[in-house]
Amino acid sequence: MTASELYRRALQVIPGGVNSPVRAMKAVGLEEPIFAARGEGAYLEDAEGRRYVDWVLSWGPLIFGHADPETVEAVVAAAREGTTFGTPTEREVELAEEIVAAVPSVEMVRLVSSGTEAAMTALRLARAATGREPFVRFAGGYHGHADPFLSEAGSGVKTLGIEAGGEGRVVPYNDLEAVERVIEGAACVFVEPVAGNMGVVPPADGFLEGLRRLCDETGTLLVFDEVITGFRIARGGAQERFGVLPDLTVLGKIVGGGLPLAAFGGRAELMERLAPAGDVYQAGTLSGNPLATAAGLSVLRRLTPEVYEELERKGRRLDALAAYGRFERVGAMASLFVDDYPALFRHLLERGIYVAPSQNEAMFLSTAHGEVEIDALIAAVEEFSA
Numbered sequence: 001m002t003a004s005e006l007y008r009r010a011l012q013v014i015p016g017g018v019n020s021p022v023r024a025m026k027a028v029g030l031e032e033p034i035f036a037a038r039g040e041g042a043y044l045e046d047a048e049g050r051r052y053v054d055w056v057l058s059w060g061p062l063i064f065g066h067a068d069p070e071t072v073e074a075v076v077a078a079a080r081e082g083t084t085f086g087t088p089t090e091r092e093v094e095l096a097e098e099i100v101a102a103v104p105s106v107e108m109v110r111l112v113s114s115g116t117e118a119a120m121t122a123l124r125l126a127r128a129a130t131g132r133e134p135f136v137r138f139a140g141g142y143h144g145h146a147d148p149f150l151s152e153a154g155s156g157v158k159t160l161g162i163e164a165g166g167e168g169r170v171v172p173y174n175d176l177e178a179v180e181r182v183i184e185g186a187a188c189v190f191v192e193p194v195a196g197n198m199g200v201v202p203p204a205d206g207f208l209e210g211l212r213r214l215c216d217e218t219g220t221l222l223v224f225d226e227v228i229t230g231f232r233i234a235r236g237g238a239q240e241r242f243g244v245l246p247d248l249t250v251l252g253k254i255v256g257g258g259l260p261l262a263a264f265g266g267r268a269e270l271m272e273r274l275a276p277a278g279d280v281y282q283a284g285t286l287s288g289n290p291l292a293t294a295a296g297l298s299v300l301r302r303l304t305p306e307v308y309e310e311l312e313r314k315g316r317r318l319d320a321l322a323a324y325g326r327f328e329r330v331g332a333m334a335s336l337f338v339d340d341y342p343a344l345f346r347h348l349l350e351r352g353i354y355v356a357p358s359q360n361e362a363m364f365l366s367t368a369h370g371e372v373e374i375d376a377l378i379a380a381v382e383e384f385s386a
């Protein structure tokens, strides 16, 4: 079945034909999205059998590439034992231990099913712990689609130009003075420690340290949304890489090994405010799902220092893209900003290279991307720029 036929059917039964707005490709001038059939390593194959080098990687989770054999094996073995129980399992404890060991500020963690849920609950917890309602966040940041986070958000909200209601005192990223003006009385500062939803924007020197200081001075909690950066730019995420510890951390994507799993964690005394230990309610039928914990564990246990050295080496090769536009990279996440991004997107797609259909989304490296794939991207961008 062709993508056009599938899309026509999808439009009849799914709003806009997609289950997440960022999958639509109208913003880059394409009528229909890519319908994926299968993936292997760095490659994605669409419903019509076309193969692409995939720089989207399901928007970040696949650090070992598509259909990583060990992950698949772990999920299949787990599925044979039952797909959900709604009662605690050993792997949940193991995954929580793995996360606590990896992420410097996290002493206790709760597993949920999506980054949206994790961020939403981290905000609820911060509000309960401080007894304050307002909070500070940054324009162009994205913390999932819970109501408080939507106004001036990045990612698909920005790509589609949607202006939704939201809460929070929204200030420009990397602007400490603006934070200082609005932080008094806030429950928390919610921040992507490396912005990844307005393209990649690294934190300015001293920005994260400044946030930590302002939070300490005002009794405000610092929340790092490490849904993208967690296990990607270092095993312990941005907090390890930059040496600044938040009070609460939101995780997603890689932590679930490509299955629906996310998490939030922090100091024990804060986390124990959550029910049933405390009075802040949060729950989930599929939280800590056995297939997702199997995938997450399989991936996290293999994320050794050598993996990050390899990703950094490959990242440095990718830095050649800086010759063709503003290029930003932190570890295995990167963005190339060019004037006519839609034209670049189509140029690459015609050459079998799939990058995100919006400049607001990052490019992701996996261990499955080799020199061949990296050089092909650089050559195609060079050809575009010529």
Ligand SMILES: Cc1ncc(COP(=O)(O)O)c(C=O)c1O
Pocket: 059, 113, 114, 115, 116, 117, 119, 142, 143, 144, 145, 155, 192, 196, 197, 225, 226, 227, 228, 252, 253, 262
């Ligand atoms: C930084 C950040 N936070 C939260 C989310 C929401 O996660 P999910 O899509 O799993 O709900 C995303 C999704 O891309 C994200 O990039």
